[in-house]
Amino acid sequence: MRRYLFLASLVLSACSPDASEPVAKQKEQALQPSNSVSRTFTDPHQRWRLVLPKQAVVRTTRFDPSTPVHKVKERLEILSDDRLVLRIDIWTNPEDLSPLGWIDTHATYLRNQEITLQQSYIGPENRLVVLADQPRSCQSSHIITAFLSVGKSMVSMTCVDGDDPSQRTIFENALVSFAAGEQP
Amino acid sequence: MSRSCFLLAAALAATVFVSSPAQAVYQCGPEKDECICGGNNPFPCCDNGGNCTWWAWQSACCHWGVIVPMLGNANTWAGVAANDPAYEVLSYPVPNSIACRASGAYGHVAWVTSVNGSKITVSEMNCWGNYGVRDWSYDASFFDGGYIVLKSSLCDCSEGQEQSQSCGTCGTQTRPCAANCKWGDWSACAGPDPGGPCDTGLLGACASGELRCIEGNETCSQTVTASEEVCDGVDNDCDGQVDEDDVCATPPGDAGADGSAGGSAEAGRPDSAADSTADTAGEAGGTGPDAGKKPGSAWAQNNDEASGCACITTGNTKNFSNIGGVLILLALALGRRRTRSSRKRCESC
Numbered sequence: 143m144r145r146y147l148f149l150a151s152l153v154l155s156a157c158s159p160d161a162s163e164p165v166a167k168q169k170e171q172a173l174q175p176s177n178s179v180s181r182t183f184t185d186p187h188q189r190w191r192l193v194l195p196k197q198a199v200v201r202t203t204r205f206d207p208s209t210p211v212h213k214v215k216e217r218l219e220i221l222s223d224d225r226l227v228l229r230i231d232i233w234t235n236p237e238d239l240s241p242l243g244w245i246d247t248h249a250t251y252l253r254n255q256e257i258t259l260q261q262s263y264i265g266p267e268n269r270l271v272v273l274a275d276q277p278r279s280c281q282s283s284h285i286i287t288a289f290l291s292v293g294k295s296m297v298s299m300t301c302v303d304g305d306d307p308s309q310r311t312i313f314e315n316a317l318v319s320f321a322a323g324e325q326p
Numbered sequence: 327m328s329r330s331c332f333l334l335a336a337a338l339a340a341t342v343f344v345s346s347p348a349q350a351v352y353q354c355g356p357e358k359d360e361c362i363c364g365g366n367n368p369f370p371c372c373d374n375g376g377n378c379t380w381w382a383w384q385s386a387c388c389h390w391g392v393i394v395p396m397l398g399n400a401n402t403w404a405g406v407a408a409n410d411p412a413y414e415v416l417s418y419p420v421p422n423s424i425a426c427r428a429s430g431a432y433g434h435v436a437w438v439t440s441v442n443g444s445k446i447t448v449s450e451m452n453c454w455g456n457y458g459v460r461d462w463s464y465d466a467s468f469f470d471g472g473y474i475v476l477k478s479s480l481c482d483c484s485e486g487q488e489q490s491q492s493c494g495t496c497g498t499q500t501r502p503c504a505a506n507c508k509w510g511d512w513s514a515c516a517g518p519d520p521g522g523p524c525d526t527g528l529l530g531a532c533a534s535g536e537l538r539c540i541e542g543n544e545t546c547s548q549t550v551t552a553s554e555e556v557c558d559g560v561d562n563d564c565d566g567q568v569d570e571d572d573v574c575a576t577p578p579g580d581a582g583a584d585g586s587a588g589g590s591a592e593a594g595r596p597d598s599a600a601d602s603t604a605d606t607a608g609e610a611g612g613t614g615p616d617a618g619k620k621p622g623s624a625w626a627q628n629n630d631e632a633s634g635c636a637c638i639t640t641g642n643t644k645n646f647s648n649i650g651g652v653l654i655l656l657a658l659a660l661g662r663r664r665t666r667s668s669r670k671r672c673e674s675c
Contacts, residue, residue, distance in 0.1 A: 213411045224365065233409075254399075280432070280453045281453065283397075
């Protein structure tokens, strides 16, 4: 429970526009998992940078860029102990859609009575994020997907099991990394 | 602080009060997650020993050999697949596809085994009933979300596709999609050098290193190799001693200034001076016409003359005094070794 309260306070501090600490320090704190040695992964293609636990493996897949807009162009999968814990899908966003606009155009399956959509602003840049939260059900674990627009791309991050604290931490750290516009 | 930020934080904090773990499982009913497709089944199993999502994922894993990207409730599967370049969602049923029902709170998914007109037979599990896996017939229209197919069930990837993954502490490896639409071999693990100085753990000058990414791992790479000790205040030969062996003694050339015998022949040979003087200057005088010009050959000739032993000198030790600077020192060191070698052979004969 302490962990969740800590994470909540972390988001609060990242969101707060009148926080007294310097932005760089906030960012550094937010990116460092509190209970594990982290490593920085840099995507060699898109120049994303993620802070991840040391044992995590990142698998990157590039897809044909000529496919239609709604098809994923790049996928980053973060695995821990051979188990997928976080999936990051990246699309080109030529129409410069907002996260909600993207969902309503290309991901309408998320308009679902079991899924809650919530807009939020996170990170030092107050980046707009839409969280699609599908609670645990008989069929599935607790799936949390965050949509955010980064540059010319639309990014979704899916936490495979939002009830698993370690997976949740990886998800939140990765989300803050992207929201902060981390670049190597 | 914005209201939405507060709501997000509150939602994260509240999770702990409303959630309980839903673990993916290795086995659901009698069925085990034993097929090899690069990952484990992420879906839970219901109390009755069944779950449509668990079994549909498992069927795709076993038949297609891939991890399908669908993760949530059954009624989201078709939508996720539609956004994935490796899949297509058909409006009509085909064997070896995933049938998706989007209606209902959670929907339903099943593995299509056969199609007969508008009727299909699927292999399925459910969260109700106690039958494990069953084959069941449906009207195709029941699955209103469509039918997911792997674009090429025989292919692992499509031409031009490339995959990469992290490795080591600083590396990345990649593999291309080969012409047979299978993944090629992973490349060697490599990455950019982090740079910056580091300590190799070796002695003297050899301790100097630079951080490099070697085979994917951060390594302190030696930048200075051991060399002959010279008088410079540095442990050049990396043996833990600085300027040892009297390298800072009287400079070469001064030895003959006092007119002592052999001075010209042995000039510039601080290490071998004593040996050579004993062997050559003492016997040949070191003042002959060849002294100071061809110490190696002079020694051999003189030795021959003195003992009558036809020894073979294998080392080319001439020209010691004809070249200057560092080359002289290096040649002398070489000459010393070879002269000793020659002497041994002579002694034995």
